[in-house]
Amino acid sequence: MGHELKTKSSYVEQVATLQLKKRTSEAKIQWLDSGKPIVVGLEDIHQSVDISLSHDDSLCLCVAGVGSQGCDLAPINNRKFDDWLALLGKARKSLLEILTTRYSDPLDVAGTRVWAAIEALRKASQLVDFELEIDKHDKDSVVFKGSSSESQLYVLTFPIKLTRGKPRIVALIVPEPKLNQSQLSPGNNYLEYNSDIYCLGTVVNSQSNFFYVKFPISYRQVANFSQTVYFSNFFSWIEHVRDLALLPIRKTLGEQLATGDWGMVTNFAEIDILGEAGLDDKIESRIWIGNVSGRQNATVDFNYDWLKVNPNDKKERIALGKLQMTWVKLTKNAAPQPMPLPKFLAEFIERVPNYYIPESCPESFRDISKGKRLYETSSGPNTRHLLAEQSFSTSLEDTDAIGNINFQNYYIFQGRMRDEFFQSIIPEYYRRDIHKGEFRCLQSKVDFLREAMPFDRIEVKMYLQSVCERTVNLIFEYFRSLPNGTREKLAIGRQEAIWLIPDGNGESISASMPLKVKTALLDSVQ
Numbered sequence: 001m002g003h004e005l006k007t008k009s010s011y012v013e014q015v016a017t018l019q020l021k022k023r024t025s026e027a028k029i030q031w032l033d034s035g036k037p038i039v040v041g042l043e044d045i046h047q048s049v050d051i052s053l054s055h056d057d058s059l060c061l062c063v064a065g066v067g068s069q070g071c072d073l074a075p076i077n078n079r080k081f082d083d084w085l086a087l088l089g090k091a092r093k094s095l096l097e098i099l100t101t102r103y104s105d106p107l108d109v110a111g112t113r114v115w116a117a118i119e120a121l122r123k124a125s126q127l128v129d130f131e132l133e134i135d136k137h138d139k140d141s142v143v144f145k146g147s148s149s150e151s152q153l154y155v156l157t158f159p160i161k162l163t164r165g166k167p168r169i170v171a172l173i174v175p176e177p178k179l180n181q182s183q184l185s186p187g188n189n190y191l192e193y194n195s196d197i198y199c200l201g202t203v204v205n206s207q208s209n210f211f212y213v214k215f216p217i218s219y220r221q222v223a224n225f226s227q228t229v230y231f232s233n234f235f236s237w238i239e240h241v242r243d244l245a246l247l248p249i250r251k252t253l254g255e256q257l258a259t260g261d262w263g264m265v266t267n268f269a270e271i272d273i274l275g276e277a278g279l280d281d282k283i284e285s286r287i288w289i290g291n292v293s294g295r296q297n298a299t300v301d302f303n304y305d306w307l308k309v310n311p312n313d314k315k316e317r318i319a320l321g322k323l324q325m326t327w328v329k330l331t332k333n334a335a336p337q338p339m340p341l342p343k344f345l346a347e348f349i350e351r352v353p354n355y356y357i358p359e360s361c362p363e364s365f366r367d368i369s370k371g372k373r374l375y376e377t378s379s380g381p382n383t384r385h386l387l388a389e390q391s392f393s394t395s396l397e398d399t400d401a402i403g404n405i406n407f408q409n410y411y412i413f414q415g416r417m418r419d420e421f422f423q424s425i426i427p428e429y430y431r432r433d434i435h436k437g438e439f440r441c442l443q444s445k446v447d448f449l450r451e452a453m454p455f456d457r458i459e460v461k462m463y464l465q466s467v468c469e470r471t472v473n474l475i476f477e478y479f480r481s482l483p484n485g486t487r488e489k490l491a492i493g494r495q496e497a498i499w500l501i502p503d504g505n506g507e508s509i510s511a512s513m514p515l516k517v518k519t520a521l522l523d524s525v526q
Contacts (some may be wrong), residue, residue: 016088036123039064052173058165063172068153070124072116072171076108076159084111088118094204095132097351102202102211102248103137108171109159113142115172117155121146124153133204134305143174147205152176164514165233197282200244208356210288214309224438225430226500226508228276229318231441232411234306236267238323239408241285242302252344257402264338266322266407267299270445274363275318276508277308283318284309288356289349290322297325298338300349301521305358315360335450342379365442366492368510370498371469374518375525384463384475385525388421391481392458411444414476414495417462425520437501437511446478446493457481458490467521470510471498 008176027042029051039049050069054061061073084107085093099110114132121130121144130148137143141158161167200213223230248252256262277283283306290301304321327345328336341349377383392413400406421437423430429437452458459481465473476493498518499513512518 049125052120054119054123056165059162059168061170068124068151068173070120070122070153070155070171070173072169073120073124074112074116074119074169074171075166076112076169077166078108078212081107087111088114092132094209095134097461098134098202098204099142101348101351104248112169113157113159113171114144116155116169117144117146120155120171120173121153124155125151127151131205134202136199137201143146144294145254153327177366192381208288208432209354210286210305210356210361211241211352212284213241213244214282214284214288216282217277220277224277224440225432225435226438226440228278228301228440229446230414230415231271231273232408234271234273234319234321235295235408235411237283237306238269238271238302238304238321239406241287241304242323245287245302248349249348249378250342254401256342261330262338262339262342263330263402264325264329265328265451266448267326268445268447269321269323269407269411270443271304271321271441272443273319273441274365275308275316276364276440282309283307284315286356289352289354292346292349294326296336296338296340298324300327300341300358301497303356305356307361315359315361317358317363320358333416353509364507368442368498370471370510371512374467374469375464375522376466377464377525384465386520387462387464387474387521387524388417389459389461390417390420392460394452394454394456394458396454403453405454405456405458407446407448410446410448410476410478410491410493413458413460413478414444414446414474414493415441417460417476418474418495418497421462422517423438425517426514431513435502437499437514439472439497440500440508441495442498443496444493445495448491448492450488450490452478452490459487464521469512469518471496472513472521 029037030040031037037051037053039051042380049066051062051064051065052069052071054073055069056073056075059073061071062070063069079087081096084096088096088111095114096107098111099113100107117132121132122128125146126152127148130146133145135145135154141156144155144157146153146155154174154176155171157169157171157390159167160170160522165278178219196214198215200211202211203209221229221233286305286307288303290303293299302323302325305317306319306321307315308318309315326338327341330336330338377385394405394409398405398409418439457480459479461477463475463477465475474495474497476495477489478491478493479487480490481487498510500508501511503509
């Protein structure tokens with residue numbers, strides 16, 4: 001034991017000497033009763049110096065540096081899933097599942113990785129209980145974030161194969177990632193880009209378990225006169241983020257869909273817009289899976305939370321959304337039939353993020369004033385008042401890998417009809433050079449009844465449902481024109497739009513809609 005302790009001290013002193021550029025005689029190691037080594041003899045160093053040590057029968061790993069240090073060197077041992085849970089605790093189950101499904105870690109690599117991260121964090125913090133979540137992933141390396149009420153630390157883990165012994169996982173405490181705040185300008189190294197402009201990953205903690213994608217807003221997406229995001233873009237993001245979340249099973253899913261025997265049909269998609277974002281903002285789109293329900297347990301709910309991330313990393317909520325899809329058997333000359341999810345998809349859904357508690361964030365439109373109600377359609381058949389109708393042609397551009405008309409188009413049709421109708425009443429407001437106000441979407445939803453195909457002609461009718469001083473609720477019906485001159489109903493949608501004006505400080509506030517619009521809407525129901 002004495003020889004072992006002397007050997008360890010020698011190793012640690014060498015590491016401390018290399019790190020601190022001090023003579024070995026000045027840096028000495030003492031051992032606490034807990035077994036933790038500490039550095040002494042460096043009273044003239046103004047920063048706190050820490051060291052950490054890990055070893056097995058044949059290897060010893062030492063780290064030293066300023067601030068809290070922790071390391072672990074763990075051989076990758078074979079265990080069953082339940083044995084790993086018994087070792088790590090049931091609270092780490094989600095981490096194991098994400099590492100093995102999303103990042104394709106073998107079970108024993110994932111289990112050893114989590115164990116080594118826990119050990120390194122314990123050495124650095126002396127804490128027993130802390131939240132552990134995945135912060136970043138790159139190839140075979142994973143950075144975890146350990147959090148408690150007292151501290152927050154990051155630990156890098158990666159596998160290593162040496163010439164002797166089993167493969168091992170190395171875990172090291174690393175500095176907190178810092179956001180690069182440099183601006184892209186010709187005078188300041190304009191070819192450098194922040195590494196976190198685009199990123200994706202998974203967050204797992206006691207309150208939430210979700211997949212996220214962060215991305216900047218493009219010029220194409222800020223089509224409102226206020227240079228804020230146009231509402232139909234949220235439905236594009238719904239599909240894009242869902243597809244990224246399903247990347248681990250894309251090949252298998254694609255093979256199933258390519259047979260032509262199976263499909264996933266969209267039941268509905270909806271958004272509630274709670275704020276606004278512009279060209280200089282970055283979006284964090286979060287997705288988690290809710291209920292698996294319906295006939296044959298074939299229906300899946302994808303839930304969304306969109307946050308605007310400010311430069312100081314503070315967040316504002318700009319929208320919530322939901323997409324519901326059903327796995328179906330496709331048969332010629334018959335409606336798609338709901339069928340149980342295939343095994344690969346059911347197992348994936350069982351393991352991916354599936355619970356979420358929205359964090360408290362500002363929501364600038366949450367309690368926005370809508371004004372006094374002026375009119376509402378009475379219930380019953382044939383009571384809605386037609387405002388406009390339009391026919392839209394479709395082509396291959398409007399479809400996707402499945403082959404049907406993509407659901408996003410239905411919301412594009414909504415926007416086109418709404419804008420054209422109001423532009424015909426108040427053309428003076430529809431000018432980029434004079435932004436005096438505009439209608440913007442607060443809520444939008446479409447319930448889908450059947451699929452449309454490329455080159456179908458889609459007829460859309462827009463009806464008035466209700467009018468307030470500052471908002472209007474619209475109903476949309478979508479039909480396919482058939483060769484025999486009849487129509488087949490495809491979907492029904494709704495939208496609540498609100499009149500917003502600039503407040504002079506870069507924000508938008510609600511206001512009474514222009515008198516000509518109010519008059520036209522109320523006259524339509526006379």
